Amino acid sequence: MSYLITTPYIIKDLKPLKEAGADGVVIGTPFFSARAAAIFSFDELKLLRKETKQLNLLMFVLVNRMFTEEELDRLTDYLKYLKELQVDGIYFCDEGVLQIAESLHMADRLIYQPDTLLTNSCDVKYYLDEGLKMVTLAKEITLAEMCAIAKHADGSRIEVIIHGRENMMHSKRRLLSSYMEHIHAADTVFGKRTLYLREETRDDHFPILEDELGTHVFTGFTLAAFAEIKTLADAGIAYFRIDGIFHDLAYVCEALRLYRAVLSNQADGAEVFADYKKRYADDHVTTGFLYQRTGLHKERL
Amino acid sequence: MKKIELLSPAGDLERLKIAVRYGADAVYIGGKKFSLRSRASNFDIEDIAEGVKFAKQYGAHIHVTVNMLPHEDDLEGLEAYLKDLERVGVTAVIAASPYIAKCAKRLAPKLEVHVSTQHSSTNSKAVAYWQKQGMDRVVLARELTLAQIQETASKSSLPLEVFIHGGMCISYSGRCTLSNNMTNRDANRGGCAQSCRWQYELYDAGKALHDPADLFSMSSKDLMAAPYIPDLIDAGIASLKIEGRMKSVYYIATLVKTYRMFIDEYYDKGAISAERMNWYRSEFAKAENRPTSCGFYEGMPKVSGHLYDHNRAVVGQEFIGYVWDYDPKRGLAKVEVRNHFRRGENIEVFGPSLTNEPAEITNLYDEEGNLVEVANKPTQILYMELPFAVSRHDMIRKRRNDHEIK
Secondary structure (H helix, E strand, O other), rough: OOOEEEEOOOOHHHHHHHOOOOEEEEEOOOOOOOOOOEEEOOOHOOOOOOHHHHHHOEEEOOOOOOOOOHHHHHHHHHHHHHHHHHHOOOEEHHHHHHHHHHHOOHHHEEEEOOOOOOOOHHHHHHHHHHOOOOEEOOOOHHHHHHHHHHHOOOHHHHEEEEEEEEEEEEEEEOOHEEEEEOOOEEEEEOOOOOOOEEEEEEEEEEEEEEOOOEEEEEEEEEOOOOOOOHHHHHOOOOOOOOOOOOOOOHHHHHHHHHHHHHOOOOHHHHHHHHHHHHHHHHOOOOOOOOOOOOOOOOOOO | OOEEEEEEEEOOOOHHHHHHHHOEHHHOOOOOOOOOOOOHOEOOHHHHHHHHHHHOOOOOOOEEEOOOOOOOOOOOOHHHHHHHHOOOOEEEEEEOOOOHHHHHHOOOOEEHHHHHHHHOOOOOHHHHHHHOOOOEEEEOOOOOOOHHHHHHHHOOOOOOOEEEEEEOOOOHHHHHHHHHHOOOOOOOOOOOHHHHHHOOOEEOOOOOOOOOOEOOOOOEOOOOOOOOHHHHHHHOOOOOOOOOOOOOOOHHHHHHHHHHHHHHHHHHOOOOOOOHHHHHHHHHOOOOOOOOOOOHHHHHHHHHHEOOOOOOOOOOOOEEEEEEEEEOOEEEEEEEEOOOOEEOEEEEEEEOOOEEEEEEEEOOOOOOOOOOOOOOOOOOOOEEEEOOOOOOOOOEEEEOOOHHOO
16 A cells, blocks of 8 residues: 655645545644644644544644754643544654653654654664654665665655655754845845745755744755656555645645556656656756765765 | 763874873764764774774773764674774764664673764753663754753753864754755765855845845854853763864864863863953964854854855964974974964964963074074974973964954
């Protein structure tokens, strides 16, 4: 079974997402969530749970903030609430979350997503052996490495991010506000989702976002793994994330339908990719690091 | 109460020995394998063994970074390597991968395992988690304020290590792949190209927001946290860490010496007066090659904590000579030239047991005994007349007037 996990923007999106082929949704809330495609209020969580249950959608919640000491009580209360709510999964990256969840007997709800840190099967096994529900692999490893990990660890508890703009840097600092102050400019930058960086010597647009959690920089490319999803699924990986940050419902639904078509052999992944890349030329659609090995030496692209 | 550890970086044996001679309690180094900053790592196992042996004579310890986040085929040889580190007497390994950490505990139980700052541990629950896993120390994230460090320490029984000086990742440590994306160099396997510090244009939906003459960049001033050391000592922090395995012998000597004096003075007198703090600031400034700030210690870094423009205010190198020997009869120091200097310039000499002894360069001779006016050949050996005794491993720097010190 392959589960497609994606990001709604409002509660009303759940139904069309389900119809387009989603099996689960990632929910962001204020304070606790980093880089959520959309932020839902705490009041909406109950309704989201009810609706996701009715639609038979998994409900995963982002608790991927790094917590400081004075925030731990709030974190503990929230985890208790999420347990009560019976959410299906909780993304986290701070081991403090794991420690508290263990004391609340809810480690089996946790999904470890440390962005960059999970790069081999030994570490994957380590976290799965801790009793977590699942883990999300780093985005900077190759397709072959992902398949090898699934061979040595339990792929049915592994998630791979297959589509969207990917986070490549998280600073706690308010880098944009500081810069605007530095150049004495009055433009609002906080919370804006239309900002991007361009490095002097290349054309890529790197989305950049400053919010309560700091500053986030995203890839200059949009990852799309239409041609690889079957290989990953065949290797045993069960969960695939389509992240809709900076996009909308129609965009996500289209991607869901295309991945479903590829998974059910109604479409050829490579052809879908080639066509998609053409149609979304401005988004710079690529396969990310799936074929791109990284190393130690200089190779400025 | 156990005295706090002063932990220095070293990129090779020469720097390791300098760090130990100048007063470091422990030195962290990277092996050629399984380490970040692998370009800064010149230690094979024989070098590590020699480093451990040398440090032992001074009661100092060696920590080895095994902090790579290995990919699937990077793990070969790990087990033998960890056993080798234990065999040669390394005190601790610094690990980011829990698999590597657990391997070390299982295969080389005499090694302490310190959890790398790449885990961005920011609270006592994360510390408790690692304690439960049998780890011996956690290196806290650099994103904490002094109050948060104090709070975390008050609720933790595991030894904690904090950064007090040096370059700071702009990102949460280990969570950045700018370098991977820009250059295919893997930041978490030792290839970081510091792409954060490049120059970027900033746009909002096509509209330029940047100043073309002063582009956006993601660069922090270096950390200088000396003013917080008394509080860190009182909070029971185990280790104070200086960053910079790629830094020079002079940088390490100056910082280690100054922090050594600072820490000892606080233990000795129970306080650092404002006047002494100013003196220490001017001493730290002599090592710096980038502007410094207090990082997160006082709260969220403000605009003054960042570097944007091309003017990165590089402090001129003032390290001019390394003392190889001293002939007390003739009052002549045998000096290896490190930077340009000339007769008549004001200098000061410092060393493991010498603090800022001032002098004016009078007579300088080459190895043939000829008088030399200008020293401008790096690594050349010269003989310098000095009015006081110096020792092998002392260093000579130009003296700046007080008004030149930032």
